[in-house]
Amino acid sequence: MASPATDPEFGLRHQLSAAQMTMVAVGGSIGTGLLLGTAAAIELAGPAVILTFALAASICWTVALALGELASTHPAAGSFGVYGELYLNAWAGFVSRAGYWAALAVSIGAELVASVT
Numbered sequence: 001m002a003s004p005a006t007d008p009e010f011g012l013r014h015q016l017s018a019a020q021m022t023m024v025a026v027g028g029s030i031g032t033g034l035l036l037g038t039a040a041a042i043e044l045a046g047p048a049v050i051l052t053f054a055l056a057a058s059i060c061w062t063v064a065l066a067l068g069e070l071a072s073t074h075p076a077a078g079s080f081g082v083y084g085e086l087y088l089n090a091w092a093g094f095v096s097r098a099g100y101w102a103a104l105a106v107s108i109g110a111e112l113v114a115s116v117t
Contacts (some may be wrong), residue, residue, distance in 0.1 A: 014075075
């Protein structure tokens with residue numbers, strides 16, 4: 001029998017509950033830090049912030065489209081790491097997972113600081 005470690009498609013569910021969708025919406029609305037970061041950016045750069053936000057949005061849009069295409073072509077649990085292993089090698093998958101973990105670890109600290117201030 002396959003395990004989650006050997007088979008990325010093991011145990012996938014193709015549904016979200018109402019509570020999960022609510023948490024995604026709340027996290028997307030509150031957890032982005034837009035209100036905290038925008039004030040400092042506008043104070044420093046002024047109206048040029050609109051251009052930088054547009055550039056960042058276009059980069060995020062491109063990554064989201066690419067990830068959506070990969071997810072629809074290869075529906076497997078593991079996201080970036082699985083796609084790195086599938087298209088490149090095991091090292092690329094590891095680096096992708098480690099980088100994603102590091103980004104989440106740093107962002108949790110940033111969110112805690114933002115919630116206190």
